[in-house]
Amino acid sequence: SAAPAERGPLAGRRVLVTAGPTHEPIDPVRYIANRSSGRQGFAIAEAAAAMGADVQLVAGPVHLPTPSGVTRIDVETAREMAMAVDAALPADIAIMVAAVADWRTAGAAEQKIKKTGGALPVLELAENPDILAELAKDPRRPALLVGFAAETENVLDHAQAKLARKGCDWIVANDVSGDVMGGSDNAVHIVTADGVESWSNLPKDQVARKLMEKIADAVVR
Ligand code: CTP
Ligand code: CA
Numbered sequence: 001s002a003a004p005a006e007r008g009p010l011a012g013r014r015v016l017v018t019a020g021p022t023h024e025p026i027d028p029v030r031y032i033a034n035r036s037s038g039r040q041g042f043a044i045a046e047a048a049a050a051m052g053a054d055v056q057l058v059a060g061p062v063h064l065p066t067p068s069g070v071t072r073i074d075v076e077t078a079r080e081m082a083m084a085v086d087a088a089l090p091a092d093i094a095i096m097v098a099a100v101a102d103w104r105t106a107g108a109a110e111q112k113i114k115k116t117g118g119a120l121p122v123l124e125l126a127e128n129p130d131i132l133a134e135l136a137k138d139p140r141r142p143a144l145l146v147g148f149a150a151e152t153e154n155v156l157d158h159a160q161a162k163l164a165r166k167g168c169d170w171i172v173a174n175d176v177s178g179d180v181m182g183g184s185d186n187a188v189h190i191v192t193a194d195g196v197e198s199w200s201n202l203p204k205d206q207v208a209r210k211l212m213e214k215i216a217d218a219v220v221r
Contacts, residue, residue: 008052
């Protein structure tokens with residue numbers, strides 16, 4: 001990783017970002033995944049580094065270059081992401097953008113599952129750790145903890161409920177009923193205890209810069 005920018009509003013601050021999907025293995029050749037490209041999270045990491053922060057980016061499996069000035073830790077599964085987040089602490093600010101798989105298979109098969117000509121295989125699922133909710137309860141909780149919420153309906157209602165349930169400070173809610181996941185633009189609502197701020201549809205790098213400016217305003221006093 002390159003040295004962080006020496007100047008900027010976030011100079012000296014440690015920022016932790018999670019991004020991308022997770023992959024949960026079914027067997028050695030198959031996995032459960034989602035449509036996250038990692039673009040919004042990578043753009044946020046890049047914007048934070050450009051503002052002088054010391055940025056650690058915990059990335060699920062994505063096809064993106066590492067933003068300049070960012071330390072990247074690659075992971076595959078939700079449990080690996082949880083361990084990488086733990087290892088990256090402490091942080092002043094954490095922004096959890098990853099689309100973490102809610103479930104993994106209860107036990108991945110060690111060999112490729114074969115068609116038997118008989119009964120269909122049944123995937124038994126187990127719940128993954130909630131990395132954001134656990135970080136909110138951790139003694140090393142960052143002073144500003146931001147979650148994302150991808151919703152396909154009732155976006156603000158779900159986001160407000162999520163803010164309370166997760167114990168984070170802000171939720172950045174986006175409507176993913178269109179082609180947001182993997183796309184280049186994002187229309188988000190910033191949900192905080194003070195209310196809701198809705199931004200127009202913007203390229204993901206502009207959403208990232210605006211969000212990091214709002215974060216810098218909140219933490220640099
Ligand atoms: N998150 C996490 N670990 C998980 C699931 C989610 O850290 N196992 C984080 C995401 O990175 C995001 C926030 O929690 O910042 C909200 O994720 P989301 O999937 O919208 O919330 P869930 O609580 O999983 O609720 P649901 O998927 O049922 O809407
Ligand atoms: Ca989820």
